[in-house]
Amino acid sequence: MVQHRAAEQGERRAERGFTLVEIMLAVSLLSIIVTVMYSAFHTIGRIMRKTEQTKNTYQSARLIMSRMRQDLSCAHFSPQRKNFIFKGEDMLEADGDADALTFVTAAHVISGRDVPEGD
Secondary structure, three states: OHHHHHHHHHHHHHHOOOOHHHHHHHHHHHHHHHHHHHHHHHHHHHHHHHHHHHHHHHHHHHHHHHHHHHHHHOEOOOOOOOOOOEEEEEEEEOOEEEEEEEEOEOOOOOOOOOOOOOO
16 A cells, blocks of 8 residues: 555656646746837837937027026127117028027127137
8 A cells, every 4th residue: 555655656746747738828928928028118218218309308498598598688788889789580591480689798608619709
């Protein structure tokens, strides 16, 4: 009887393993999980690129508005000078409408590295 139980346990150990259906089910579940993760990472990457472009646009607009505020707040008027100009114009360009504002300012904003500038 002891030998008979040992023989049955040996057979059960030999029969342990995965069936083809179990392996196919595991591979299918793994492929679904990997596909969902790839889709999520791809979507996150696309959203990050779009957010970066929007951030750059707003940063450029903020810098331009700051420069315009500084230039306009330092607009210079001298009654002795005949060449004082503060003039707005509507201009048409090939890609659409554009406006121009010409004036003299006392603001000192460095426009670029190694650019010759006067007083």
